[in-house]
Amino acid sequence: MGAVVGVPAVLIAYVRLGEGLIGKIKGKKQLNVRPWLWLFPAFILLIVFLIYPVVNTFILSFKNASSSSFVGLKNYIFIFTNHDMLIALKNNLLWLVFVTLLTITLGLLIAVLTDRIKYEAVAKAFIFLPMAISAVAAGVIWKFMYEFKPKGTEQIGTVNAFFTAVVPNFEPKAWLFNPPINTYALMIVYIWMWTGFCMVILSAGLKGIPNSLLEAARIDGANEWKIFWKIIIPTMSSTIIVVATTMVINVLKVFDIVYVMTNGTLGTEVIANRMYKEMFNFHDFGKASAIAVVLLLAIIPVMLVNIKRFGQRRG
Amino acid sequence: MNTAGAKHNILVKIVSRGPLNLIILLICAAWLIPSFGLFVSSFRPAHLILSTGWWKAFKSPFAFTLENYSKVLSTANMGRSFINSLLISIPATVMPILIAAFAAYAFAWMHFPGRDFLFLLVVGLLVVPIQMTLIPVLMLFNKLHLTGTFLGIWIAHTGYGLPFAVYLLRNFIGELPEEMFESAHLDGASHYTVFFKLVLPTSVPALSSLAIFQFMWVWNDLLVALIFLGGNPSVAPMPLTISNLVNSYGGGWEYLTSAAFISMLLPIVIFFSLQKYFVRGILAGSVKG
Numbered sequence: 001m002g003a004v005v006g007v008p009a010v011l012i013a014y015v016r017l018g019e020g021l022i023g024k025i026k027g028k029k030q031l032n033v034r035p036w037l038w039l040f041p042a043f044i045l046l047i048v049f050l051i052y053p054v055v056n057t058f059i060l061s062f063k064n065a066s067s068s069s070f071v072g073l074k075n076y077i078f079i080f081t082n083h084d085m086l087i088a089l090k091n092n093l094l095w096l097v098f099v100t101l102l103t104i105t106l107g108l109l110i111a112v113l114t115d116r117i118k119y120e121a122v123a124k125a126f127i128f129l130p131m132a133i134s135a136v137a138a139g140v141i142w143k144f145m146y147e148f149k150p151k152g153t154e155q156i157g158t159v160n161a162f163f164t165a166v167v168p169n170f171e172p173k174a175w176l177f178n179p180p181i182n183t184y185a186l187m188i189v190y191i192w193m194w195t196g197f198c199m200v201i202l203s204a205g206l207k208g209i210p211n212s213l214l215e216a217a218r219i220d221g222a223n224e225w226k227i228f229w230k231i232i233i234p235t236m237s238s239t240i241i242v243v244a245t246t247m248v249i250n251v252l253k254v255f256d257i258v259y260v261m262t263n264g265t266l267g268t269e270v271i272a273n274r275m276y277k278e279m280f281n282f283h284d285f286g287k288a289s290a291i292a293v294v295l296l297l298a299i300i301p302v303m304l305v306n307i308k309r310f311g312q313r314r315g
Numbered sequence: 316m317n318t319a320g321a322k323h324n325i326l327v328k329i330v331s332r333g334p335l336n337l338i339i340l341l342i343c344a345a346w347l348i349p350s351f352g353l354f355v356s357s358f359r360p361a362h363l364i365l366s367t368g369w370w371k372a373f374k375s376p377f378a379f380t381l382e383n384y385s386k387v388l389s390t391a392n393m394g395r396s397f398i399n400s401l402l403i404s405i406p407a408t409v410m411p412i413l414i415a416a417f418a419a420y421a422f423a424w425m426h427f428p429g430r431d432f433l434f435l436l437v438v439g440l441l442v443v444p445i446q447m448t449l450i451p452v453l454m455l456f457n458k459l460h461l462t463g464t465f466l467g468i469w470i471a472h473t474g475y476g477l478p479f480a481v482y483l484l485r486n487f488i489g490e491l492p493e494e495m496f497e498s499a500h501l502d503g504a505s506h507y508t509v510f511f512k513l514v515l516p517t518s519v520p521a522l523s524s525l526a527i528f529q530f531m532w533v534w535n536d537l538l539v540a541l542i543f544l545g546g547n548p549s550v551a552p553m554p555l556t557i558s559n560l561v562n563s564y565g566g567g568w569e570y571l572t573s574a575a576f577i578s579m580l581l582p583i584v585i586f587f588s589l590q591k592y593f594v595r596g597i598l599a600g601s602v603k604g
Contacts, residue, residue, distance in 0.1 A: 007406045007469070011413050012511075019507040034506065035427040042418035042477055043433075048455070049474025050440045053448035060450060113339055117332075125590065126343045129350070132582040132593070134535030136554040140561065140575040141353045144568065154367055158352050161368050192349065200594055253444050256537045260558050275446055276541075285450050292446040303442040 011041070054296075061289035065282075075290035085291075088269040091183055095254060095270065098184070100247045102191050104240065107198025111206050112228065124203065128196030135193065135256030142189040143261055146175040179267035186268055189257050194250065198243050205239030206232065245302050252298055271295055350579075357383055357572035364568045383573040392548055392556050393574050400534060400552040400578075402465060407472035408530040412522060414473065415480030416488070420510055422481070423489035424496060434485065440478040448475075449542050456543060463547035471543055472533050480525055487521035488514060524595040531582060531593070553578040 018037040022030055064071050079085050110127055114120045130138060147157030151172050155161040160172040175185040209232065217227050233240075255272035258264055264273040271291060278288035356369045358379045363372075372379070388394040421427075422434050452471065453462065461467030491514070499509050515522070537554040544550050551559075557574050560567070586593055 008409050008413055015417065016507055019505060023505070032427070035421045035425040038417045038421035041414045042481060045414065045470065045474040046437065046440060046477055049448060049452060049471065050443055050478070053451035054443055056451035057447050110342060113335060116335060117339060123339055123343050127346050129586060130346070132531065132586040133579050134537065134554045136537050136557050137575040137579050140557060140571050141349045144353055144356065144572065145349050156365065156368050158348060192346065253446065259537070260561055272446055279450060289450055295444050296447045299444055300442050
C-alpha cells in the first residue's frame, strides 16, 4: 500500500528538486531548461512504451520467429495465405460490419426512443451499465447465458430456455460451439457491451438539435418518420461518423471476449487473439509482429478521421 | 390512498403510451437479464445452479447461500486478486495523470523550440494499438526483470495512458485564463507553486473524468496484465484470475458467477455514484487508441 502514497510523492519530489536546481541557474538559460524538466517523465515513458516499440515491432515483422535473421515479406505472406489467419481476417471483417452497424443502429434507436419518455435517465443507465464491466466478466455472464444442456433436460442457460419455451420443438443449441453461429454469439456479447457507449454519444448529439427546427418541421406537417430521416440523421451525421470510427477501431482490436469465451477455437478466431497465440503459444515474434503491423495499418486511416473530427468538435 | 392514486395515474400514462414504453421496457429487460441472472445464480447452491434455471430461485423452496463467495475468496485466489487489482489500478491511475499534467503544463504555458511538433507527436501516438508495442516491451521487461512485478505493470499502464492524458489535459490547462498565471508570477510564485496551487485545483473537472476513465480502463484490463504479469498468480488482478478460472473450471458456475460479481462490484458502485464523470470520461476517451 506504500506505493499508493509513494509514487505521487516521488513525482512531486522530482519536480520540487528540479525546480530548486533550475532556480539556481541565472538568466535566460533558466527558461530554456525548465520545459524539459516538466516534459522529461512523459517523454521517457512515451519513448520506452510507444515510440521505440513501434519501430522495433516494424523491424521484427521482417525477421524470423526468434528474431535472429531477416526473412523479407514471409511473415506478411503468411498472414494473407495461412488458413487460420484467413479465418481470423474474415471474422474481423464480419465483426466490423455487423458490430459497427448494430451498435450504432441500436444506440441511435434507443437514444431517439428514450428521448420521448420521463424515465430516460434510468433506462439509459441500464443500457450503459455493461460499459462499466470488464470484458472478462461480460464473457462469464454470456457463457452462462449460452449454457447448453441436451434436449429433454432442463436448460439452465437463459437463451436456450427462452427459445425452448417460445419456439415449439426447438432444438437447444451449443451456441459457442457451432460454427458459424458461434462467431455471431460472440458479437452479441460485444454489442451488449458497446451499444450503451454509442447511445450516450448519439443521445448527446440528439439533444444538440434545436427544438425549433423539429417544431417547424412538425408544423409543416412532416411525420416523425420523415423528421428522423430528413432532419435528425443529416444534422447528426458528424456525430455518427465519430461513433462509427471509434467502433471500427475498437472492433478491429477485439480480444478479451474471444480469448475468454472460445479462445478462437471452432472458427471464431480474430486478429488480436491470433497475435497473442503467435506470441505466447508458438513463440513466433516475427509473425506476431507482422500481425500487429497489419492491425496498425488498418487503424491509422480510421484514427486520422477520428482525431480530425474530435479536434473540430472541440474547436 | 393518495399515493396509490398517484401510482395509478402513472400506470395509466404508461399504458396510454403503450407501444413506446413496451419497446423500451423490453430493451431494458434484455440488457439487464444477463447480469441479473448471473447475480442471482451467484447466491444459489452449486447443485441448483447446475440443475435448474436461475429464474426458479424465486419459487419455494428458496435456497440462497453465501457459500460461493466464501469459497471463491478463500480457495480461488479472488481475495488476493481483489487487493492486487487495487494495488495495480490506483498507482496506474495517479502516475499517468500526474506525469501528463506536468507535460500538459509545459506544453500549454512554456515556450520552447519544437513545442508544436512534439505535441503533434504525442497526439499521433494515439493511433498506436497496444498490440504494436507488446513484443519489444516484453523483451525489455524480461531483460530488466520487470515481468510479473507491480512496478512493471504500473509503468506500462502509465506509458499507454499518457498520449490521451497529455492530449486531454493540454487542451484543458491551455484554456485556463492567462491573467491567473500573470498575477501569480508577479506575486513571485514559482512554477512549482503555480502548478500545485493553481493549475491542479482548477483542473479538477478534467482530472476527475480522466481519473475515472483511466481507473476503469486499468481495473478492467486483461491484455496488459496477461502479457506482463502472465504466469505469476500472486500479483494477478481479477480479470486475469477469472480468465484462468474459466479455463480450469469450465462448468464451475459457483466459482465463476461469484468471482465475476466481485470484479464488477467496484465499477458498478463508481458507475452509479459518479455516473456524470464516468460518462464524461468515456465520451472524452472515445479517441483513445
